[in-house]
Amino acid sequence: MIRLIALAILVSVACRWIFGKWPWEYLKAPDTRQQALSKARKLLGVSERADAQEIRDAHRRIVAIIHPDRGGSSQEMQEVNAARDLLLNELPYEAPESSE
Known part of the structure; x- marks a missing residue:
């Protein structure tokens, strides 16, 4: 024994x-899609019902703080950018408004 x-x-x-x-x-099981979405929402500080504009605004606000030119790291930038991209890709497609 x-x-x-x-x-x-x-x-x-x-x-x-x-x-x-x-x-x-x-x-350990890998992160599921829902866990990744939840982590991205938490990182950006947006709700489940956040629209594209709210996600972009939250991204800009956080990037202004953690940008490498302001003392942040490039890894933090990559994480925030990935969170933004994931959440924006999850939104239903909205046709762009035509400017006629």
Whole structure:
């Protein structure tokens, strides 16, 4: 029994050393679409019913704070841009208004 426990510990440590993750981290389910949308809404601070203009306004407000030129990181910018893109792509298509 002790050999089995020692073997399990050894395999776990080897997995962590070789692959960079513990074995149980492979068992977690990946983020679902709804979880990704929820995370994006939380990051931008918008509600589920936010329209395209609200999403763009929230994005501009956050970018003004975290832009790399103002001391933020490019990774933060990428996350905020990805959140904006995900939420905008999830909205139903609206035909552009014609300017006749």
